[in-house]
Amino acid sequence: MFNRTRLGLTIWYAGILLVIIVIMATVTYGLLARDLSNEVDDSLRTSALNIAAQLNKESLSQNAALAVPAAGHDEHGDGHEEVRFFSSDSGNTFFLILSPQGQTLLDPLNVHLLGLPDVTAAADATQRGEYWSTVSSSQGDYRIYSLPVQEDGRPLAVVQVGRSLSEHEDQLRSLLLVLIITGASGLALAAAGGLFVAGRTLRPIRDAFQRQRAFVADASHELRTPLTLVRGNAEIIQMSAAEDRRCQPAGGPGAPGLPP
DSSP states (O other), rough: HHHHHHHHHHHHHHHHHHHHHHHHHHHHHHHHHHHHHHHHHHHHHHHHHHHHHHHOHHHHHHHHHTTTTTTTSSSTOOOOOHHHHHOSSSEEEEEEETTTTTTEEEETTTGGGGTTTOOOHHHHHHHHEEEEEEEEEEEEEEEEEEEEEEETTEEEEEEEEEEEEHHHHHHHHHHHHHHHHHHHHOOOOOOOOHHHHHHHHHHHHHHHHHHHHHHHHHHHHHHHHHHHHHHHHHHHHHHHHHHHHHHHHHSOTOOOOOOO
C-alpha cells in the first residue's frame, strides 16, 4: 500500500515538474525565435534603406551595364564603386534590384540560380510601400525584404534584400536539442529525488501504522484467553439451565389439578 502511495506521489510531482519545464522551454524557445527573427528583419531593412538612399537612374544604369555578365563584381578588384556597394559581405545575404513590374535589373550574386528573387513581391512592395516574404529555394529558406524606390514621385525600382535563415534555424534546433536534453535529465533526476523524498515522508506514517498493527495483534492475543474463559462459562451456564428445564415436571410445582 505504501509503495503504491509513494509511486503515486512521485508521478504527481514529476507531472507537475514536466508541465513547468514545458512551459519554460516553450517561452524560452519562443522568445529566442522572436529575437532572431527581429534581428534578421532589422538587418534587412537597414541594408535596403542604405541601398535605396544611393539608388537613382544613373547609378542603376551604370551598375546594370557592369553587372552583365560579370555578376556585379570584378575578380581583380577594380570594379565600379557602385558595384561594390551591391555586393554581399556574407554568403547568407544577397542584394538585387527589380523593376516595379518584377523584372531583374541588377543581380550581382546571381541569386536567380537559387530560384530567387521573389518577383511577385516587387508589385506588392510598390503598392504597399514595403513587403516581407519568406521564400524556399534549393539552398533553404530565405527571408526577403522588398522596398520600392521612387524618383520624382514615380516608382523607379524595387530594392530586394534577402538573407538565408539556415543559421537562424540551426540556432533554434540547437536550442531545442539543449532544452530537450536538459529537460529530460532534470525530470529524471527530479523523479528519482521525488521517489526518495516521498519514501522519507511516508516513513513515519508507515512506522506508526506498523506499531498500531503490532499493538492490535498484542491486544488481541492478551484478550483471547479471558474471552475464551467467559465464553466457556457462558456455555456451561447455558447447558445447566437447559438440564434443569429437562428435569423439572411438565406441570411444575403447584400446578392446578394436582394434589399438594
